[in-house]
Amino acid sequence: MATTKMFHIRTEEAPHLAAPLSTTGIIGWMRKNLFSSIGNTVLTIIGILIAYSLIQPLIQFALIDAVWTGENREACLPKDGAHSGACWAYVKAYFPQFIYGRYPSEEVYRVNIVYALFLMLLVPLAIPGVPFKRLNALLFLIVFPIVAYFLLTGLVIGDKVVLPIVETAVWGGLLVTLVIAVTGIVASLPLGIALALGRRSKMPIIRMVSIIFIEFWRGVPLITVLFMSSVMLPLFLPEGVTFDKLLRVLIGVTLFSAAYMAEVVRGGLQAIPKGQYEGAMALGLRFWPMMYLIVLPQALKLVIPGIVNTFIGLFKDTTLVLIVGMFDLLGQIQSSFTDPTWSTPSTGHTGYLFAAMVFWCFCFGMSRYSIFMENKLHTGHKR
């Protein structure tokens, strides 16, 4: 009686039980994230219904009912009562026009060279680890525009035609979109930096002029700027001097985006501690060496995401040139709808879907890049 063991001592460890099935794995995740309460469950179901009602017709239209091959509209016409799907055959037939506009087909190789050069210079510039950044930037910002200009417009030395002249009136599609966007950004960057410095200048008149310039362009819509450059600019010039239409639009776009760029750069300049300016001055640097060697490299690095965002905005805004009668990618697609060879009920939808995909890929890619750079540059400022 006295020695009855009334206690129990566990000699081996308790077995490790797996967590309850309802809290781990896919079920646990679902319980936590989708069905944690009645309200949440209702939301989940509504969300799934919304997603389904949007994605299902899109897939039906773009993939299942789609017509992939065909010579003309016959292929894409709805078959007895059935809904007509996307007419990808039409996109295929028009693809060269969407990319090059009405650029003469025997000269298209010149556009291809420009595209290739652009990519070859841009990709190493965009990847942080690649060396020779300075040389690369120099090539991209100064040499490339000149080469591209002669390649695209043509080159005639004396009487000898090296490259036949191609009028800008026949340019179109993605070519115009990219020319406007890239020229806009490359030309507006130096102007924007100058304006930003002007806005922070201690000289009252320079500051005032910069502020008026920036606020004016930021206050008006781009479409009025485009109207101004296409209707009013010829009035400003002396008699006999005429401008190419594309060039006029480029001037308008550049001035417009320079104002936005100036505000982005100003943000970067304001983020540089005063000590940097004072340190530069203590070293005996004058204004431009101080800016060029000390302040701007830091400030511009800070605002790379902002610059990319401005670029995304500009890229999307290039579509507006179709309102003043130029054919960018969207304009080219819009104008192809009038072609009776391909006029079907689904041509319009297909064209817009294609345009949306192209623009989305460009813009989304750039915004991802901007986020990547932000994360990369942010490390230096973490405490």
Add this chain to the structure above:
Amino acid sequence: MSVMEQDSAGAPARASLLYDPKVRSIFYQVLLVVVVVALGYVIVSNTITNLERQNIASGWGFLENTAGFGTNQSLVQYSETSSYGRALYVGFLNTLLVAAIGILFATILGFIIGIARLSNNWVINRLAYCYVELVRNIPLLLQIFFWYFAVLRSIPGKRDKWSIFDTVHLNIGGLRLPKPIWEPGAEWIGYAVIIGIAASFFVARWARKRQEDTGQQFPVFWTAMGLIVGVPIITYLVTGMPMTLEHPNFVETGPIMLRGFELNVGINVIPEFLALTAALSIYTASFIAEIVRAGIQAVNHGQTEAAHALGLRNGPTLRLVIIPQAMRVIIPPLTSQYLNLTKNSSLAVAIAYPDLVSMGGTVLNQTGQAIEIIGIWMAVYLSLSLITSAFMNWYNQRMALVER
């Protein structure tokens, strides 16, 4: 070198005038003024000669001339015999209308999506994310085209309709709504609304004071709702129902050309307006959603925890603690989105919605008065920008952190 000289001479050495910062600064500024003035002079003189050559009389006289073109939407009396000035005024009002309605919807949608973006619910969260990434990376003009040419062309034609509860109808001619017809005595309803708003304002003040004094809460929201909605309804019934609805009249029989909605019965919202409003609000909402998300995330999580510790439930926490603080971060970028929406409404010209740019473009084509028209455009948009930012700055100041 100058230090040495200073030592030996005992007086500061005079640097060359060329290196005197003051002289330089004045020189640069004078130079800038000269350049700006010269540029202005060249532009003005060129313009004057060009205008003379093209026989365009500059000046504002053309605003009095008869326009001779109609429009499908005007908030004020307008016909073909009205003047160009009137046409521009109609366009201006249409711009304001589309901007105001667009801002309203964009704000509502943007806040919903922004909050959904922060939801713990994975499906809702992802849905909001996809919305934002999809919509803001596609050009607005393409979206306007999509809504106008793709969506609004696939709804029923003129002789057919979609109806909701037989009061709201939609077809290719636009949205048809019942139109309220005010009869004598209806002004009392207006007074009742004003009285309701005023009364709920005082109730809110009294309730706040009572809560601060005694801690007792009062259902302000429901009382206000009752006052603002209930009082006018009672007035409406008491005054003998002086308002009737004029329903759109859909003709289904008779000659084929006369079938469809009867003209000028009920309210007709034109399809251009629908497409433009939809595109503008959906596009801007994606930016507002990101602003709202960033604003809410900018509020320290400790605030939420503290509010929960005080015993506030999720709703009051959001309403009383998080949102007032988030608004400070949200308002400045929100202002610029409102301005963007207003400026983007000028894309109306692409689908011929009669806004300021569209009407102005027609006037420009008819009269050739490019400088005056573009001047009016820029002046109007600039002043809208300045007024909006002034208002938002005022609001921002009210919401700003009051520090000791």
